[in-house]
Amino acid sequence: MFSRTPILILLPLYMHDSSTSSNAIETQGLIRQFGSFRAVDDVNLAVRKGEIYGFLGPNGAGKTTVIRMLVTLLAPTSGRATVSGYDVMSQADLVRSKIGVALQEAALDNKQTGRELLRLQGQLYGLSGREVKRRVGELASLVDIGPAMDRLIGTYSGGMKRRLDLAAALIHHPEVLFLDEPTTGLDPRSRSRVWDEVREINSELGVTIFLTTQYLEEADALAERVGIIDQGRLAAEGAPSELKRERGSDLIVARLEDGSEVDGQEFAGIPSVTAVEAHGNEITISVTNGAAVISAVALKMNELGLSVQELTLRTPTLDDVYLHVTGARFQSGGETQGLSGDAPEIAVGE
Amino acid sequence: MAAVPREGQVQARKAGFLRDLVSVSERAVRSATRDTETTIPALVIPVFMYIMTVGALEDFASNIPGLDYRAFQLPVAVLFAVTGISRATTVVADVQSGYFDRLVMTPVNRLALLLGLMVADFALVVALTIPVVIMGYIAGVSFVTGVPGILVFMVMAGVWGLMFAGFPYAIAFKTGSASAVNISFLLFFPFLFMTSLFVPQEQMTGWLSTAADYNPVTYVLAALRSVIYGGWDGRVLLDGVIAIAAVGVVSVGLALAALRGRATRK
Numbered sequence: 290m291f292s293r294t295p296i297l298i299l300l301p302l303y304m305h306d307s308s309t310s311s312n313a314i315e316t317q318g319l320i321r322q323f324g325s326f327r328a329v330d331d332v333n334l335a336v337r338k339g340e341i342y343g344f345l346g347p348n349g350a351g352k353t354t355v356i357r358m359l360v361t362l363l364a365p366t367s368g369r370a371t372v373s374g375y376d377v378m379s380q381a382d383l384v385r386s387k388i389g390v391a392l393q394e395a396a397l398d399n400k401q402t403g404r405e406l407l408r409l410q411g412q413l414y415g416l417s418g419r420e421v422k423r424r425v426g427e428l429a430s431l432v433d434i435g436p437a438m439d440r441l442i443g444t445y446s447g448g449m450k451r452r453l454d455l456a457a458a459l460i461h462h463p464e465v466l467f468l469d470e471p472t473t474g475l476d477p478r479s480r481s482r483v484w485d486e487v488r489e490i491n492s493e494l495g496v497t498i499f500l501t502t503q504y505l506e507e508a509d510a511l512a513e514r515v516g517i518i519d520q521g522r523l524a525a526e527g528a529p530s531e532l533k534r535e536r537g538s539d540l541i542v543a544r545l546e547d548g549s550e551v552d553g554q555e556f557a558g559i560p561s562v563t564a565v566e567a568h569g570n571e572i573t574i575s576v577t578n579g580a581a582v583i584s585a586v587a588l589k590m591n592e593l594g595l596s597v598q599e600l601t602l603r604t605p606t607l608d609d610v611y612l613h614v615t616g617a618r619f620q621s622g623g624e625t626q627g628l629s630g631d632a633p634e635i636a637v638g639e
Numbered sequence: 640m641a642a643v644p645r646e647g648q649v650q651a652r653k654a655g656f657l658r659d660l661v662s663v664s665e666r667a668v669r670s671a672t673r674d675t676e677t678t679i680p681a682l683v684i685p686v687f688m689y690i691m692t693v694g695a696l697e698d699f700a701s702n703i704p705g706l707d708y709r710a711f712q713l714p715v716a717v718l719f720a721v722t723g724i725s726r727a728t729t730v731v732a733d734v735q736s737g738y739f740d741r742l743v744m745t746p747v748n749r750l751a752l753l754l755g756l757m758v759a760d761f762a763l764v765v766a767l768t769i770p771v772v773i774m775g776y777i778a779g780v781s782f783v784t785g786v787p788g789i790l791v792f793m794v795m796a797g798v799w800g801l802m803f804a805g806f807p808y809a810i811a812f813k814t815g816s817a818s819a820v821n822i823s824f825l826l827f828f829p830f831l832f833m834t835s836l837f838v839p840q841e842q843m844t845g846w847l848s849t850a851a852d853y854n855p856v857t858y859v860l861a862a863l864r865s866v867i868y869g870g871w872d873g874r875v876l877l878d879g880v881i882a883i884a885a886v887g888v889v890s891v892g893l894a895l896a897a898l899r900g901r902a903t904r905k
Contacts (some may be wrong), residue, residue, distance in 0.1 A: 386651035415652035461651035596882035
């Protein structure tokens with residue numbers, strides 16, 4: 290006779306309704322410590338089903354550590370995380386069956402052909418022979434590597450490897466797709482193709498996409514919401530448009546000659562200025578109507594005897610948001626450009 | 640209730656141990672056939688060693704009454720062919736490229752990740768014994784135990800090669816480093832040289848004779864030699880099997896522990 294007890298114990302696990310929560314990913318107080326270094330520090334996330342969520346930060350900010358915990362490759366030091374409603378620690382097998390992952394480097398075997406790699410991937414996800422054949426055909430056309438499918442992966446270009454990696458992550462129709470810096474190292478044309486594929490996967494298949502990136506334009510172009518991680522902490526979160534709007538409707542950015550220092554308080558009295566931030570020799574002035582106020586700002590600078598290298602009027606970008614929350618400019622390639630000096634912010638009115 | 644899949648949508652599930660084993664070993668066999676830099680030396684080295692050893696020592700060994708030195712050296716050649724052959728470098732490449740992470744993020748049975756590679760190794764090392772047997776035939780060596788003896792010879796050599804492969808796998812899973820895997824080759828020398836490699840054990844003296852007593856390869860060689868010119872000897876064959884099993888318990892045990900460490904979240 291079989292005992293009923295183990296079945297009863299297992300029932301709650303398998304009857305767990307992963308569809309009841311409206312969030313595909315949730316973390317609470319997620320912490321990961323390496324020795325004395327805290328790589329991820331109290332991160333709380335809630336990524337909605339069907340959303341493209343961009344996780345933005347420079348190299349070493351903690352993006353990859355967060356993603357490795359969410360995809361069950363790394364254990365959190367403390368805190369809790371669920372993916373598709375399943376706990377990443379106690380229900381790792383169920384999490385794995387619901388996710389697709391393309392990590393930072395295309396994780397492929399150069400001695401297999403694209404078709405062999407996808408077929409093996411499908412077999413390990415338990416798909417039947419017929420399902421594997423169908424999915425390989427569908428994915429070959431989705432990621433546009435059809436003619437190269439029977440060539441050894443070692444002969445593929447970087448862009449083709451990325452797209453095959455993406456296909457391998459999708460073989461089993463995952464509910465949540467994790468893409469860790471999917472376009473790092475790609476040329477602009479290949480990057481644009483990957484973007485198109487990410488949008489298509491999200492819109493056509495309804496897959497939730499958690500995307501880490503070190504490119505601001507990538508997060509801006511793809512993500513419905515972004516989280517900015519800095520030194521392991523979630524520094525800001527929201528829709529790119531919201532985050533930019535919080536910086537004001539227009540920005541006047543003045544770059545001063547090296548060595549010039551200003552605290553920005555002098556500009557706070559100009560009408561329609563909502564906030565002033567000074568980071569080293571760069572002043573960012575948030576205004577409600579830039580065209581109307583830029584001349585007043587220029588006059589003020591002249592009056593203060595400041596030697597201005599560059600004065601620009603523009604709408605806010607994610608880089609401005611990044612500067613605001615981290616005190617450093619984001620540069621292409623994910624490095625931050627530290628701006629010397631303190632970063633005082635002078636709020637004007639409400 | 641879990642969400643119902645849309646039409647045409649597939650659902651991930653565990654494939655089961657056997658299917659995982661077949662999938663992983665298929666990939667390993669494919670990569671072995673494309674990895675000629677591993678297989679060609681494994682074919683050349685035993686032939687070279689056999690020709691050199693027999694050429695240099697056959698006249699000298701003729702002083703030992705009743706010893707057919709060509710037959711005596713054939714098991715040595717086969718052990719040179721099969722010892723140290725493994726897909727451990729594939730494990731290293733997988734770890735370094737991140738492909739191993741991709742594999743462990745599937746519902747694959749963890750044990751199949753090692754055993755699948757070992758199935759491919761077994762196929763390869765048994766295949767490597769064929770040219771050695773043919774070489775022996777060309778050199779005039781015949782098996783007194785006939786075709787069954789040849790099969791026992793090939794399988795026993797293959798299982799020895801497989802058990803020894805546990806060491807490079809253990810190092811590969813533990814370190815993920817190609818240079819560290821090459822260190823496993825250091826084990827090759829004491830195992831294969833501190834034994835009755837050049838002369839029968841009865842002719843050996845001093846510390847080397849004592850070392851040979853404790854070296855499992857001595858018993859494997861004795862078993863392999865017995866099926867060539869000694870006839871069926873259950874006791875000698877059993878000693879050979881026990882020696883292989885003893886090495887296997889240690890090497891495969893280490894490999895499994897290292898795999899568990901690699902596939903477990905830190």
